[in-house]
Structure formats: C-alpha cells, structure tokens
Amino acid sequence: MTPALRQLSVLDYLQRQLAGTLAPGDATHMRYPTAISALLAFRIVAIGEGTASIELQADAALHGNQQGTVHGGLLCELADAAIGTAHSTLMQPGESFTSIDLRATFLRPVWQSRLCARAWAEHRGRTISHYRCDIEREDGKPVARMASTVMTLRDAHAQGR
Numbered sequence: 001m002t003p004a005l006r007q008l009s010v011l012d013y014l015q016r017q018l019a020g021t022l023a024p025g026d027a028t029h030m031r032y033p034t035a036i037s038a039l040l041a042f043r044i045v046a047i048g049e050g051t052a053s054i055e056l057q058a059d060a061a062l063h064g065n066q067q068g069t070v071h072g073g074l075l076c077e078l079a080d081a082a083i084g085t086a087h088s089t090l091m092q093p094g095e096s097f098t099s100i101d102l103r104a105t106f107l108r109p110v111w112q113s114r115l116c117a118r119a120w121a122e123h124r125g126r127t128i129s130h131y132r133c134d135i136e137r138e139d140g141k142p143v144a145r146m147a148s149t150v151m152t153l154r155d156a157h158a159q160g161r
Contacts, residue, residue, distance in 0.1 A: 003023070003025030004025055007028065008026055011049060011090075013027070036081065040078075042078065043056070047085070048089070050087070052118075052119050054081055054116070054119075055116050056114070056117075058113055070111065075104065075106065076104055084099070086131060090152075096152075096153045097151060099148055101149050103146065104145075115137060119131055128149060132145070
C-alpha cells in the first residue's frame with residue numbers, strides 16, 4: 001500500500017530531510033534534491049527561514065579551469081544553489097522564484113577543499129528580495145562573496161517554474 005502524501009512547507013521538508021526524519025509520503029511543492037545539486041554533489045548542511053548552507057568537496061582535477069584551479073562558475077553555481085535554497089524556504093504553494101542577477105567577488109583560488117556556501121536574506125520583500133552568500137574553505141578562509149536579487153513569482157507567473 002502506498003502511503004498518503006503529506007504536503008509540507010519547503011522549510012519543514014528540508015529540515016526533516018536534513019535531520020533524516022522524512023516519512024514515506026512527505027512531499028513539498030518544489031523539487032528536492034534539485035537535478036543540478038545531485039549532479040554536482042552539493043549537500044545541504046543547514047537550513048532556516050531565508051537561510052541555507054550548502055557544502056561541496058571541490059577538486060580542481062574535477063572542477064578545474066585552464067589555470068588549474070576550481071572554476072569560478074562552479075563557485076557561482078554553489079552560491080546560486082545556496083541562495084535559491086534559502087529563498088525556497090519562504091515559498092508557499094503557487095509561488096516560485098527566479099534570480100534577476102548574481103554578482104561575484106572572488107577572493108582566493110581553490111585547488112582542493114570542502115567549501116561551504118552560507119546564504120541569507122538581507123532584505124525580504126513581497127516580490128524582490130536581496131541575498132548575500134559567503135563561500136569559505138574548510139580552514140575558514142573566505143573564497144568568494146556573492147550577492148543576488150531574487151524575484152518571487154505567483155499564480156500564472158509561477159506555473160511551470
């Protein structure tokens with residue numbers, strides 16, 4: 001017998017997922033894990049209302065650029081995933097969102113390290129929200145700082161997103 005679906009808020013779903021307490025049939029209106037997070041082996045390590053921390057074991061042998069360091073695009077994707085996860089905790093059924101921009105400041109190269117991207121809402125508006133995200137190496141040194149603007153979509157504008 002298939003368990004009945006129990007719809008959870010995104011925040012509750014992700015908190016249960018992180019704690020390992022998701023029950024059969026627990027669901028939310030957004031897709032987790034995301035396809036890109038699974039492909040790149042991102043892991044949610046902390047989640048809260050408008051906040052998220054995501055880790056990645058980065059290795060230039062796998063994620064490298066032509067200089068032999070971890071590609072800046074991977075750092076942007078890691079930050080975008082953390083920001084998107086943070087914003088998703090605020091979404092209600094019938095709502096979705098899209099990034100308007102992503103601004104990156106790269107502080108130091110990475111060759112091989114566990115990276116942690118910590119994202120938080122600086123300003124939560126009804127439609128437009130602003131986020132920050134810091135990425136640090138496992139030794140606590142900052143690698144990059146990101147900022148992003150996110151637009152919440154509702155009703156017909158959220159369909160198919």
